[in-house]
Amino acid sequence: MSFADLGLIPELLRAVDDSGYTEPTPIQQQAIPVVLAGQDVMGGAQTGTGKTASFTLPLLQKLSRWANTSASPARHPVRALILTPTRELAMQVYESVQSYGKHLPLRASCIYGGVDMNPQIAELRTGVEVVVATPGRLLDHVQQRTINLGQVEILVLDEADRMLDMGFIPDIRRILALLPAQRQSLLFSATFSEEIKKLADTMLRSPQLIEVARRNTVSETIKHMVHPVPTAVKRELLAHLLTNENLNQVLVFVSTKFGCSRLARHLERxxxxxxxxxGDKNQQQRTEALEKFKNGDIRVLVATDVAARGLDIDDLPCVVNFELPPNPEDYVHRIGRTGRAGKQGYAISLVAPEESQRLGAIERMIKLKITQEVVPGFGTDATPETLRRNRRPPR
Known part of the structure; x- marks a missing residue:
């Protein structure tokens, strides 16, 4: 199947071709015709499946039918609203809208927190049809009356499960109350909890359920490995693996912001x-760190779960769980950064004895017994002192 078979207009087909894509992914094959037909969608898809294009392409096509070339801001009301949980994901979805819509006379804006509101206000005042936003900053604009949502025709809620994890559902409900009742709504989520189903019931009308993979499953192209290790020597083991294994680009997940910065400094030493x-880094710092990682200027990017979704990094070979997440679903989201688009990926977890229950919960959920391998010198009896002693050159 080609993108032309999905009923996309020539302007979008040109943009897709410019992007280098030739065949639609399974979720694109299923979702694009349904969205074009005007149906609501409840989509079950993990990052890396081509989910973003599955809603941006048909959304742009529907808006293009009544695109306006007038310079008047009043002739460019907000007609599509895409909500994402994080700034990084908002920027990536916005880039997708810009890329696919470059041959169409449609305007888009991306609004998120952590930066000055004034440039966003100025851009919104020029008139934009598509707004990509994080919930909190969108409500800031609503409160300041710098955005009008009264003419929204299409709503997209991306990564709804992450919205739930981050406590955004009350904000989402406030936003839903501001939108026209007659609209098309699309909800995408990697997992469907009872809370997500309740939210779907309130925002979707007779939705078409589209799932491209079993719930809470991981890509078969990812190799999993657990290295049992005492907590006290995890930093030393990570440095050892990075130094001695052929790991050139590694995304490392930790649990806390403090631990995140501390580990990055240790690796630099x-x-x-x-x-x-x-989350404590400002937007410019986060963008610069991500760009340095993508460009190969830095080898290791240490991240909290704020970066677990939406980081679009091509060909990322390896993800390391420095600490296992308390929620097993977050393991799936974290390692979903690697093994994408059929490529081989590697997921390494450094697991202390006190994390054994978390490991068991992950294995039960993904229905896989993960291979465990003790790295010589870093077994259960290893301590920082013994490692330092072993590293000293002989006299």
Whole structure:
């Protein structure tokens, strides 16, 4: 099947071709015709499945039927609203809208927190049809009356399960109350909890359920490995693996913002190029760290779960769980950064004895017994002192 078979207009087909894509992914094959037909969608899809194009392409096509070339801001009301949980994901979805819509006379804007509102206000005042936003900053604009949602025709809620994890559902409900009742709504989520189903019931009308993979499953192209290790020597083991294994681009997940920065500094002291990305970093710092990682200027990016979704990094070979997440679903989201589009990926977890229950919960959910391998010298009796002693050159 080609993109032309999905009923896309020539302007979008040109943009898809410019992007280098030739065949639609399974979710694109299923979702695009349904969205074009005007149906609501409840989509079950993990990152890396081509989900973003599955809603941006038909959304742009529907808006293009009544596209306006007038310079008057009043002739460009907000007609499509895409909500995402994080700034990084908002920027990536916005880039997708810009890329696919470049041959269409449609305007788009991306609004998120952590940066000055004034440039966003100025852009919104020029008139934009498509707004990609994080919930909190969108409500800031609503409160300041710098955005009008009264003419929204299409609503997209991306990564709804992450919205739930981050406590955004009350904000989502407030936003839903501001939108026209007559609209098309699309909800995408990697997992469907009872809370997500309740939200879907309130925002979707007779939705078409589209799932491209079993719920809570991981890509078969990912190799999993657990290295049992005491918590006290995890930093030393990570540095050892990065130094001695052929790991050239590694995304490392930690649990806390403090631990994130601390680990990045430790790796730098060990002679490894590293940076940290977490919620306390401002937007410019986060963007610069991600760009350095993508460009190969740094080898290791240490991240909290704020970066677990939406980071679009091509060909990322390896993800390391420095600490296992308390929610097994987050393991799936974290390692979903690697093994994408049929390529081989590697997921390494450094697991302390006190994390054994978390490991068991992950294995039960993904229905896989993960291979465990003790790295010589880093077994259960290893301590920072013994490692330092072993590293000292003989007299």
């Amino acid at each position: 060990e002679g490894l190029t590293a940076d940290a990305i977490h």
